Amino acid sequence: MLYSLYEAGFYAASPLREAARLTRDFWSSPLNPARDSDIGRRLYANADLFANLTRRYGKPAWHIDSVEIDGHPVRVRPTEEWSSPWCKLTHFARDMADMRRAGRRTREPAVLIAAPLSGHYATLLRGTVEALLQDHEVYITEWTNARDVPVMEGRFDFHDYIDHIRTMLQVLGPRAHVVAVCQPGPPVLAAAALMAEDGDENRPGSMTFMGSPIDARLSPTVTNKLAEERPFTWFQSHMIDTVPPPHPGMGRRVYPGFVQLASFMSMNAEKHQEAHQRYLRQLMEGDGDGAERHLEFYDEYLSVLDLTEEFYLQTVDVVFQRYLLPKGELEHRGRLVRPELIKDIRLLTVEGENDDISGIGQTQAAHDLCSGLTAAFKHDYVQPHVGHYGVFNGARFRDQIYPRVRDLIWEAELALSRTPANTGKAKDEKAA
CATH class of the missing domain: 3.40.50.1820 (Alpha/Beta hydrolase fold, catalytic domain)
Known part of the structure; x- marks a missing residue:
């Protein structure tokens, strides 16, 4: 049931996520004369953060050429x-x-x-x-x-x-x-x-x-x-769920990756909150290098798989x-x-x-x-x-x-x- 709710939440947020992407693209466009204004940077930063926090993270590439x-x-x-x-x-x-x-x-x-x-x-x-x-x-x-x-x-x-x-x-x-x-x-x-x-x-x-x-x-x-x-019975009843469609493994009983991720993040919740607040400030201040480092870390950290x-x-x-x-x-x-x-x-x-x-x-x-x-x-x-x-x-x-x-x-x-x-x-x- 939890997995199905998670999937439903992801798809239900799609309109908001798409709106955030459009807002981000609009306020970061070089054709927008107000892109470097204070309100422009704030809108861009908040839209980018929302889009990144709600998107689905797939398997990262190795990037070892x-x-x-x-x-x-x-x-x-x-x-x-x-x-x-x-x-x-x-x-x-x-x-x-x-x-x-x-x-x-x-x-x-x-x-x-x-x-x-x-x-x-x-x-x-x-x-x-x-x-x-x-x-x-x-x-x-x-x-x-x-x-x-x-x-x-x-x-x-x-x-x-x-x-x-x-x-x-x-x-x-x-x-x-x-x-x-x-x-x-x-x-x-x-x-x-x-x-x-x-x-x-x-x-x-x-x-x-x-x-x-x-x-x-x-x-x-x-x-x-x-x-x-x-x-042991607690782990059986609270940590296991069934993969819903449309995934190829639908029907398989798994320990969902998003549950593991939530457990890890809860152990250092304040640090993760501070990291995202810092990322928001970096975007508003135009600190591209700092924002890039944040994205590189969380693109990896938020990519999880099921067991x-x-x-x-x-x-x-x-x-x-x-x-x-x-x-x-x-x-x-x-x-x-x-x-x-x-x-x-x-x-x-x-x-x-x-x-x-x-x-x-x-x-x-x-x-x-x-x-x-x-x-x-x-x-x-x-x-x-x-x-x-x-x-x-x-x-x-x-x-x-x-x-x-x-x-x-x-x-x-x-x-x-x-x-x-x-x-x-x-x-x-x-x-x-």
Whole structure:
């Protein structure tokens, strides 16, 4: 019912939204002699704000056409490497001719970025991708909006996520590296543990967890406390709705993205109000740069996707209520997940000092779970003065966090190249 009301509200606001767009266009037209008057700027600013707040935000574009490597521009082309109805594995392929001009003549390590399936699109990790492209072949999981998947495609749950990660690592080939940002931490660790137990040659060479709720019992945040305080049945009855027509997934039960967005915004309601008031002033004062930065952030932040009912509820149950992974009780397809069996996958955990989503200690818990790793294989870093978003985006990520991720990956690559099975392969690649 809630989803239908949301859709009805969107369409009911269409006349007002169109009127706001016409007003905005009229008062911003260079043919309007009063466009720079005080009343003109005020009318334009208020109409623009209303039009932006009430419009529908689709999946953002990547806008990664090139990167600069060692002072040389390198063209980048996103390509689909593998897909299922629920996910597309995107490879940011760098132009090899440009790479040679930049002095890079050998294939660099493959890295799978496991993007969160928690309400936002993978493009939220644009800064993460751009940083990793400096030294790696970068792949990322682009999860599908559940409302766009027809019911006949079946279910997608927590265990399907684990299977997808394992499949994509197999697509990348032996000893690729995985970077899990936020929510994917538990299922990625589970996939790595299962692959290690099976002796899978495609198990990752390293795994990096950034702001992940590996053990949500530690340093609980507002989000964690909400999951603890509410019974599981509350989430079933209050957070799930049915996708209405005309969406392709009509009839599917989902956790709507707009509900998740409302939850996030309510946690920092005053900051969002201040941001929009500041945007209004910037428009009235003609501060185009400040207004553009505001739009860039909210075009991404307000773009959300739906999660399937089963995936959302299992995540609440497994990760935030019963804590099955840190308690050693998580089973996948009838098998107990045993992180202690991981022996040769290097581990890095990254946390933010001011993270209000995953508190300090929740990601570090991976070190205790991976008890089979020696101290030399384990690395931990807490970034001062950043919140959750700053763990994987922004200046401090680029300058202080990314170099640690890069060093871990290259440390793993160096160790792998020295193993007997890879010595001959390394010599062949060097000769080529």
